[in-house]
Amino acid sequence: xxxxxxxxxxxxxxxxxxxxxxxxxxxxxxxxxxxxxxxxxxxxxxxxxxxxxxxxxxxxxxxxxxxxxxxxxxxxxxxxxxxxxxxxxxxxxxxxxxxxxxxxxxxxxxxxxxxxxxxxxxxxxxxxxxxxxxxxxxxxxxxxxxxxxxxxxxxxxxxxxxxxxxxxxxxxxxxxxxxxxxxxxxxxxxxxxxxxxxxxxxxxxxxxxxxxxxxxxxxxxxxxxxxxxxxxxxxxxxxxxxxxxxxxxxxxxxxxxxxxxxxxxxxxxxxxxxxxxxxxxxxxxxxxxxxxxxxxxxxxxxx
Amino acid sequence: xxxxxxxxxxxxxxxxxxxxxxxxxxxxxxxxxxxxxxxxxxxxxxxxxxxxxxxxxxxxxxxxxxxxxxxxxxxxxxxxxxxxxxxxxxxxxxxxxxxxxxxxxxxxxxxxxxxxxxxxxxxxxxxxxxxxxxxxxxxxxxxxxxxxxxxxxxxxxxxxxxxxxxxxxxxxxxxxxxxxxxxxxxxxxxxxxxxxxxxxxxxxxxxxxxxxxxxxxxxxxxxxxxxxxxxxxxxxxxxxxxxxx
Numbered sequence: 001x002x003x004x005x006x007x008x009x010x011x012x013x014x015x016x017x018x019x020x021x022x023x024x025x026x027x028x029x030x031x032x033x034x035x036x037x038x039x040x041x042x043x044x045x046x047x048x049x050x051x052x053x054x055x056x057x058x059x060x061x062x063x064x065x066x067x068x069x070x071x072x073x074x075x076x077x078x079x080x081x082x083x084x085x086x087x088x089x090x091x092x093x094x095x096x097x098x099x100x101x102x103x104x105x106x107x108x109x110x111x112x113x114x115x116x117x118x119x120x121x122x123x124x125x126x127x128x129x130x131x132x133x134x135x136x137x138x139x140x141x142x143x144x145x146x147x148x149x150x151x152x153x154x155x156x157x158x159x160x161x162x163x164x165x166x167x168x169x170x171x172x173x174x175x176x177x178x179x180x181x182x183x184x185x186x187x188x189x190x191x192x193x194x195x196x197x198x199x200x201x202x203x204x205x206x207x208x209x210x211x212x213x214x215x216x217x218x219x220x221x222x223x224x225x226x227x228x229x230x231x232x233x234x235x236x237x238x239x240x241x242x243x244x245x246x247x248x249x250x251x252x253x254x255x256x257x258x259x260x261x262x263x264x265x266x267x268x269x270x271x272x273x274x275x276x277x278x279x280x281x282x283x284x285x286x287x288x289x290x291x292x293x294x295x296x297x298x299x300x301x302x303x
Numbered sequence: 304x305x306x307x308x309x310x311x312x313x314x315x316x317x318x319x320x321x322x323x324x325x326x327x328x329x330x331x332x333x334x335x336x337x338x339x340x341x342x343x344x345x346x347x348x349x350x351x352x353x354x355x356x357x358x359x360x361x362x363x364x365x366x367x368x369x370x371x372x373x374x375x376x377x378x379x380x381x382x383x384x385x386x387x388x389x390x391x392x393x394x395x396x397x398x399x400x401x402x403x404x405x406x407x408x409x410x411x412x413x414x415x416x417x418x419x420x421x422x423x424x425x426x427x428x429x430x431x432x433x434x435x436x437x438x439x440x441x442x443x444x445x446x447x448x449x450x451x452x453x454x455x456x457x458x459x460x461x462x463x464x465x466x467x468x469x470x471x472x473x474x475x476x477x478x479x480x481x482x483x484x485x486x487x488x489x490x491x492x493x494x495x496x497x498x499x500x501x502x503x504x505x506x507x508x509x510x511x512x513x514x515x516x517x518x519x520x521x522x523x524x525x526x527x528x529x530x531x532x533x534x535x536x537x538x539x540x541x542x543x544x545x546x547x548x
Contacts, residue, residue: 025383
């Protein structure tokens with residue numbers, strides 16, 4: 001045994017066998033998250049517990065916020081600006097879009113802050129850091145659920161008779177928006193570690209996102225105003241496809257066609273564009289994961 | 304020290320260097336400003352310089368050195384929290400970093416919830432944690448407060464619980480950073496006994512500490528770092544002797 005010679009420190013004959021060795025801290029990204037579902041569950045539970053600690057209304061707050069938001073939009077746009085006259089069942093139309101935007105905004109916003117917010121853990125213990133953005137999405141999904149229940153009640157009251165295709169469209173819409181939000185969250189969550197400016201940039205993006213998709217108004221109002229290529233871009237936005245798929249799932253089935261009624265139409269090829277939107281989301285997720293992994297090695301020293 | 308000759312290594316550090324950029328600019332604006340002015344974006348600091356090291360099963364190694372010598376950085380590289388700029392680190396088996404125990408603890412959760420969360424962070428599954436829960440609590444000696452939120456704990460209670468969780472996980476490699484200064488003397492004795500037990504079970508221990516008497520009793524081998532360079536890798540008594548002078 002060689003002592004005191006740095007180059008061969010601790011070397012023993014016959015241990016050049018590298019079998020079973022791994023590089024610490026180099027995981028398999030989102031695949032590791034799948035493997036550590038139990039830890040993910042505990043992180044989500046912690047987040048929810050901590051969020052409503054010492055709050056009297058607790059999880060009820062996730063009803064109050066969308067309710068206020070809905071009322072503001074409903075009266076300002078539906079009544080005063082008379083969108084309600086142009087779009088049938090405007091309340092259901094509006095709310096189907098709002099729940100998508102809320103889920104997206106909460107996931108994307110919190111995921112962006114999640115790595116910096118968990119700095120003590122990131123700096124001291126290695127665990128797949130993708131867990132943090134993904135747990136943001138799960139927390140947002142817990143808040144999404146009661147909103148979905150209210151949406152279902154509203155649309156049933158309006159005479160909702162969904163077809164299997166429409167229900168499938170709803171699932172497609174949710175998957176699209178979840179993948180997009182996690183993908184963007186991975187990207188901006190990683191970049192935000194290096195430059196905290198990105199929190200604010202994301203806030204700006206979230207301010208705009210409600211208006212760049214047909215949530216408050218109808219798709220045809222955009223198509224009439226913009227050139228053809230821009231209309232294509234507008235339609236390929238995964239947020240737009242998810243919103244339209246939610247309209248398809250929860251609003252369209254409650255509307256009626258008939259003389260004297262406001263028209264109720266969906267943009268052409270809503271399912272086809274839904275699949276294209278899903279493809280865009282998958283690309284965003286891949287780019288997000290790639291960027292996250294590139295920057296991950298620098299997290300501990302930058303925080 | 305030749306007792307375990309022939310056992311395989313579990314930690315290999317091969318020609319590892321790590322440079323820190325002391326960057327103070329944090330926002331894009333500041334970054335753009337300094338780019339325009341041609342200002343150097345902070346100086347660099349070499350935390351580790353071409354360090355090589357192997358640690359084997361059942362071996363307890365102390366990393367010794369003055370503050371800023373790179374001990375903690377080396378421990379972070381082994382745990383995977385940081386990655387080296389050059390060279391490579393390889394480990395065999397699961398690692399539990401006791402680098403600042405309690406890093407995964409949340410003040411708003413109860414002791415019980417924190418035990419489960421922290422055990423999961425250290426890689427234990429639900430069934431194993433449930434099975435060992437009583438042992439963990441018994442070890443920490445805070446049975447009465449286990450369902451109290453951790454923010455009401457004294458710092459001693461907090462560290463006891465965190466330490467108890469860490470030593471009840473089942474890793475092959477333990478990285479210990481200056482945590483045996485936990486609690487009062489009897490509890491320290493208990494921690495040391497537990498750490499010895501882990502070593503005798505054939506686990507690898509890498510310990511950073513300034514408590515020279517303690518490491519002398521616990522480890523058989525000492526690695527001395529000086530400003531990022533490995534200056535000695537020898538019998539613990541000689542290594543400790545270097546720092547005592």
